[in-house]
Amino acid sequence: MSQVEAPRGRTCSRRLRSVALLTSGVLALPALAACSSSDDESKARPPAQDIAPAGRDATADGGTVRWAVDSVPATLNAFQADADATTARIADAVLPALFTVDERGRPQRNPDYLESAEVVEREPKQVVLYKLNQQAVWSDGREIGAPDFLAQWRALSGKDSAFWTARNAGYERIDRVERGSSDLEVKVTFSKPYADWRSLFTPLYPKEVTATPAAFNERARTALAATAGPFRVQKVDAGAKSTTLVRNPRWWGQRAKLESLVLAAVPRDERVAALAKGTLDVAEIDPSGAERIAYAAKDAGRGGKPVAHGPGADTTPSAALRSWALAHGSDESLAESARATRERTAEARQKYAEEQSALRAFRVRKSLEPAYTQLAMNGENGPLADERVRRAVARALDREELAETVLAPLGLPADPPGSHLALAGQPLYKDSSGALGKQSTQEAQGLLADAGWTPGGARQKPEPAEAGAGRGPSGSASPSGGREGAKGAAAQDGAKEDGGERGDRAATPSARASGAASDDGLYIVGDGKPATDARLRDRAPGAVHVLAPAPAAALHSLALERQARAVADGQDAAAAGGPHRGDGVAGAYAPRGSAAPAPAGGAVGKDGKALSLRFVLPSGPGSQVLRSVGDKIARMLQRVGIRTEIVKVDDESYFKDHVASGDYDLALYSWPSSAYPATDARPIYAKPKPASDGSLLVEQNYTRVGSDYIDQLFDQAAGELNEDAARDLMRRADARIWAAAGSIPLYQRPELVAVRSSLANVGAFGFKTPAHQHIGYKKAQVNGEGKQ
Template sequence: MSHVGAPRGRTCSRGPRSRTLRSAVLLTTGVLAVSVLSGCSSGEEESGARAAAPDIAPAARAKVADGGTLRWAVEAMPTTLNAFQADADATTARIAQAVLPSLFTLDDRGRPQRNPDYLESAEIVEREPKQVVLYKLNQQAVWTDGREIGASDFVAQWRALSGKNSAYWTARNAGYERIEKIERGASDLEVRVTFNRRYADWRALFSPLYPKDVMGTPAAFNDGARTQLKSSAGPFQFQGIDTASGTATLVRNPRWWGQPAKLDSIVLSAVPHAGRATALARGTVHLAEIDRATADRIALAVRESDPAHGQPLTHGPGADVTPSAALKSWALAYGSDPAKARLFQAARQRNQQAIAAYAAEQKALRGFVVRKSLEPAYTQLAMNGESGPLSDERVRRAVARALNRQELAETVLKPLGLPAQPVGSHLALAGQPAYADSSGALGSQDTEEAQALLADAGWTRGGARKPAGPDAGPKRAGAEASAAAHKPGKDEKGDAPSSDGLYIVGDDKPSLDSPALDRPGIDRPGIGANSGPDGTHVLAPAPAAAAQGIALLRQAEAVGDTDADKGAPDRPKAHSAQSAQGGGVPGAYAPRGTAAPAPAAAAGPLGKDGESLTLRFVLPSGPGSESLRAVGEKISGMLDRVGISTEITKVPDESYFKDHIASGDYDLALYSWPATAYPATDGRPIFAKPQPAGDGSLLVEQNYTRVGTDHIDQLFDQAAAELDENAARELVKQADARIWAAAGSIPLYQRPQLVAARTDVVNAGAFGFATPRYEDIGFTQRPKK
């Protein structure tokens, strides 16, 4: 599951079927001092930062066989073929790339390049008094119905997407509302576009370009292109969708004027990620984005194909069955109890069938290779600044300063052999001209600075203590509450010196069956470390008999001979701010005569006004989200070290973004934004300051963190109107520095892109930034039918 946000630059219009995301609470933002942002980038030109190269098995066209059908896995069948509608998805975009004109495509560094199949030239011919762009079209460019691509198609698309007619149900791209008029030039092959406001990202317009019969009327726009495209103009044309089989078919376009497509057809098949290994093994798909687990399976399959391997499968169904368990299963299957024997025989048969099927799949997966690069998207930690502790900028900054972003990037990317560098920009990725590491506006990982920010915001040790009321006794949080609530009984004397002169603190005396005694990082009341007045750690002692037992337990664990851990499930990790700050091992001893430790609350969780500092961390629960959850657990541990507790809530993948991220039902969350070649246009709705709506709610556009400033909005507006590309990039970098300082979202790492491809598939795989050249994709040998 990708958990990528809605495409950048898409904002919801107010048509009958549009959807506007709102919030009932207004946002409060702090004022950013200019001094904080001065010199915040590295000071060197970052545009030379290298992007990860595409991994597509490039091959010259002469080495690509003519013909064949490529079966390509997608998430789902599209609900519309109109890429400018709110429910368009990744499959819609893939079809549009193959069958419709894109006037500009992206190279492997994410830079827009003129597409010569459609444009002979495109340039700004006038800047004053108004900006005018002149497009000169390829004279051979025609729609599949034989009509030339021309000014009428440009006009129809502009009118549909300008936002002036609410009858069009559109998630419109910004920029079209800046157009004043579109005219025919000196010939039918020239189109003059005049803007009423300058627009730096004019290359983003008219890609994809639809024929006027799709854009010409609201009815055609809203419903005419949902399931069919009567005319198109790409190397392929759309044939149709088979809902029964979950496939969409593209066939070679006989009217294509460019280099002919090598493939006869492309079949897009809806295959869930969990079923892609099986689909690849069965040959029902030849190309598929995969998760790390499937990539590992393919790597194992290739390794097992080596004759030197000579070993049975050590993974998959039945691989973890021990000899003793197998013997017991056999005994029960052929035992004296007929009913039980039948059950075990059936279970053994099912297991054997699963093992055989898995082994067959592994054998088939030897014919595939994993192609990998970095996806043009980054994963971020989002902080909901609408209300609660994270509405305070100091708390958001403390969260950011607690993170070791390098460690998080390495967690995901290093095992895959991909560059593991934290992302330094919200608006561009390494290799793009607009990229600069502006994270210095916020600062790097610093535990002491994070704690200082929290203290300045009023979150202190012991601050979670509830004030005493007239009808309630003292209520204290954490270890202090537990110790205070317990009264010494017949055999307990509270805090008192032991017979050997050591202090026994609290009521929770250690015992041999207490797993917490020898679990560093898990604290129990009265058994932990506290800081004395001189800053030294004072460790609470245990009775001598318990100490002897603890020593034996430790000695046994050292050789792996404790019964407590044999076959036991993993114990949950208790994040403790106390132990993270250098406390000792629970149950250890202090020297004779050491003073009793200070009250436990002094080292307890952070709190304010009787409430503990706990943030709700929402994560997806699906099988394809393991790496996201692993990153979430690491972040939780990092926050714990500065005194911030997290409550991890796992929700179904299908509701994760819509019901939690977009609706604001979270404190912390992980999700991704795709990269863009047009950050001034596409970044604005993501980071725009939320505005009050007429009904008193908050219009957030795509800013799901609800954090923004007027200055950020102004920088975006200036960048969008700046025709000098270098000046526009500098404004984008300034906006990014301000976004870092506001600390609503923290970019972590560029997402890995893993694609399984049959070994004879070329010019396809992990494309990275680059727009695929569909006409060049094919097989090294024409597949047998």
């Protein structure tokens, strides 16, 4: 599927830690308790792989597969900042991966390289002992061993700035790397505990690449001194826009079935035509391409005649008759033009029919990709700096509808992701979206009202009346004078009066300065702001704080605040002290009868300014799905009174010039899931820090929304060696991320791969790391449809 994937700091194992693809991807807590176990279990099944599996005895030796990628690799060094998805695919095929990822997104020891790897000491320091496969050798014949581990640690530890590394996560925690009883045993001692130690040394480079800055920074960009996988790099051809991998004769594992694998850089919108021409055998495609291939299968039973699609398919009978009449009419100039048009249409139809005929040799393999598309909200400044507005945006979204829009037509499961840190099927996965709440127009409007954005706020306030005129609570002139006039003006303006007769019922200092409760249990301080627990607790000794019954919006905000803290810390939401809905269900709801009014035919506003958000989307030919989702989101926001200004920009500038630089309010892009979320997800949600030059250091947190507590939870999880305890910390962090409402996961991305039907063991891999040595042509077809 064509979409935008957010840039990552480096590329390690397949896509789970990938860098960018640009392929044009309030605290409102009703029932903060997470889903029931049965709900979690029903939604936690991993998506099935679709790779046409076949045993090695059913696949032939030989042949070449031409596989579409997005680019010629900028570098072959996966630890450099400009490493891309093609770099990752090459690394998977030619370099050691000590741990791969299984179909459930879990790291698994790779026996081709490791006999064992385990934590052998926890105190006083964590020690991991690796025992390497005795047959494992580099392509130059040297055994893989401790010198390679030592050189890679020194290059990536961050202690030597001469090495241009993108990230040092995990390697900076290593205290020393030592040889064991032989070079095939490696002892790694950590200065502080590291739960994601399995993420290290994958891919593993030979010491010739990592020993010196010159080799690491420059030479490894275009060539590798040695490799150690089922394939090796034969040539990177920038002119031909391809990278050729061939069998590694020194590979000790199961021999690669294919003789060669060509990674061809083909733009997404040109891949279907390339498949039809026979210049590609495998290509990830978008839904429109998948639809064409599906139509091609239907066309097979029609004698080669395409069904009702393709060039001219939308021509009505009357239009066709008119075209024929013009082409055969007496007006020669009109006839000539009409004949030329008909000839072009006929040629286009013929070309389309030929392509459809060729596309019958392909099948679309589909699954859910280990990545999700999110709505990102820039919380650095503007209206979205107010968390209540972000939560209102989130509560306005029908995530189920958005997921179904993208996935249901493809026959794929359309459950919106319930976690930022894991996807269904992974052990960490638990639906924590309850920390934000489901779609609710009423709740979204209440949050906006609490933030001061009201239906009448977009209108300019009238000039103050002359002395003696009656005024309403806000100070605006009342046409009939006094309080009744204020009520009439408020009703005329479409606004709802907050808190009833709060001006007449102001609490006395002696009775309520200490925070005594009213019937609703909550008050506002005399300065008009909610009397949160912290404000009452921290007031200056002896200070007089006049309190009055809180308006519905203030009640709403305080209840949500209390319940968000409760749910993120694993407590029961109902015990958090917040109001309840009229039906008795615990949650973040204002008291009965106090809902904010619906926008009366327009945008909500504040101080005469309408609430409008700048929604930036990519404009490339492969981003139709994102734009369709963006349009739906805009309509959903309009229903609660939020306007959107949709701005379409070039794919090339979308991330760098808009998302990464913060030039947006709303944006859509994707993040890959990781087997190591404590390490890989931390920079995505880390609280931005001010730099010495006054700028903001955001790492990969392009929403600019974070908190110290979320950072602490990530740090604790990264150092927790007990897997159950680490998982609990990550789930608590996820609940906090949901409550902060900086990013809202919408749907797991579809993985659609067109594969020549004669190929086996390749297609939509889902979570699982591809085993390139098993990809091959079926024996009965290697000399038929298969390409040699």
